Amino acid sequence: MQCLRDQDALIPQPRGDVPKVCAAALAAITIGGIMVLSPERLFGWVAMVTLILTLGPLMHGVCLMAEEILHHANTRYQGRALWSQVLTACGLGGKTLLVAGLAVLLLYLGGDPLPHKGQSWKLLFLASGLYALLKSLGVLGPSDVEVSDICEGRKMNVAHGLAWSFYLGYLRLVLPRLEDSITAFQATHQASCPYWGRGSRKLLILIPLNANISHKLEDEDDNIHFYDNLPNNEIDRAGVRGRVYKHSVYRVVDEHGKAHECVVEYATPLLTLYKMSQESSAGFGEAMRRQQVLLFYRTLQEILDHSLECRNRFKLILLNDEHVDDPHFLSKAILRHLEQQEKEEFCLTPPPHQETAHPCADTSIAQPNGLPINRDWHRPEPMSREPTLMFSLEQPLPLREPVENTDHYQGRT
Known part of the structure; x- marks a missing residue:
């Protein structure tokens, strides 16, 4: 990996x-x-x-x-x-x-x-x-x-069609609902799943280069365990009323025995690429399949990066098949991406409370003409205060004429 x-x-x-x-x-x-x-x-x-x-x-x-x-x-x-x-x-x-x-x-x-x-x-x-x-x-x-x-x-590759189909027929429908599904899932699993990291709130999409996909992640890595499914999303689609879309939650155990919950799945169009490479009539060899997987990854990344509905709700993980002898290569890849997102992403602190009234209104006294005088005029105002317009009731004064105050002949005799 x-x-x-x-x-x-x-x-x-x-x-x-x-x-x-x-x-x-x-x-x-x-x-x-x-x-x-x-x-x-x-x-x-x-x-x-x-x-x-x-x-x-x-x-x-x-x-x-x-x-x-x-x-x-x-x-x-x-x-x-x-x-x-x-x-x-x-x-x-x-x-x-x-x-x-x-x-x-x-x-x-x-x-x-x-x-x-x-x-x-x-x-x-x-x-x-x-x-x-x-x-x-x-x-x-x-x-x-x-x-x-x-x-x-001209976007004529098999990978381009599969990437657009995967986006339009699946990701654009489910990714905008992912955060609400995770929130509802946490509400019902607070005891066993108290905290999710920021990276765990995204859909992790696995893309292996060899396009060989297992239907159960625990069959490939015993450090990955199926936990539960997120609440189903029912969408009317292509004449089917209430078509069900679901995601699975897995627990990935690191080297210290700590479990990390995340929503992870394979990119299902890769099954088509793999099956095509097994059919001689498709004219789709192993070298062509690998090239199409890479083009699928690049195309899908570009599509999702330009999608406002899916932005910051996904993470593509490209899996290299050179080191398949490692029995825990899949869990290490997932944990590495989770750790990377935890370090690179952060939440901004909520903005401070904005005051609507002047903070020094009670410290002012009245002038004989009825105008208030602020005793704490030198006290700086909070940066979060909303900008206000200030008007002066004094008559405007004329501009002063420039006065020459520099003696150019100083020191001359």
Whole structure:
């Protein structure tokens, strides 16, 4: 079990812009080399290469469009706005067409870079046709990194769907009611459960990397004992009247024999990931499962951090499966998180009582004109006193003229 400070090292971060920076640097180097070798044909070479790189995807998009129109017009596009949807889906968007048009204009203005007339157009059509063939055969297909980047950027991973389902279908419903449930539970268990720590008032959600979940925590660690269930929450959901949502309270025993009560459970969507990895038809291996668990953790953390209903009512605990030989790794992980929250979180003291009356009202005497004089004017007022407006009944005085009181010629003879 890794320490809490090493937990962030396991979570994959979103991919950055390093490939774009490297590509821009590589393009600058190659263009600079062409400028040195043959500066008179620079624009022609750039235009021809750009046309090759854009006409190839355009011709491949035409091949994809033929399949979509012939076999998927009704099932995938419902026959509505067919051309606009198919063109965009097949990569025949305005951006590619614009770049290709600009490259044609640049080639026309810059001239043919090849010595013999017509060789450039032959090279363009041949390269474009071969690109479409190799692309269709998968030789020029996207790499695994590109596919992963696309899926993460467009939220298309299995982990994203499971995280949102777990939040919308469960956590957003039960976490706002958790504090009231714990308060009601404490009221009925004061004798056996007199005090709960601040960290124990949150829902601890366990996320093991191997996605292998036990239905009873005491089966994995004999230092964990089931204590009782919190009061049930009944919510009308999806046509079911009074659907029951419940949480279990466990007692975790530390190395000194002291029991700590907390509400803890596994993230149930991990059962889906584990079962998918056991089915060959799902195409979901162990390496992919581990990656999806990490993405599930990151996505769920981001969702809950931005949720006003769930903020400060949960704690995600990522369990590393490298040290499964420790029979008490689960209880140690839970206790470590409870101890961390006890040290890092604190309750603000209640604000002091705000006085509504002036504290020195009874120590004042009256002037001949009827205005009170406060004998304790020098006594500082409490900081908690509410701000008040003070008015003066005296006539306003004119501003005094500036008086020069500095002798600049002092000491001169």
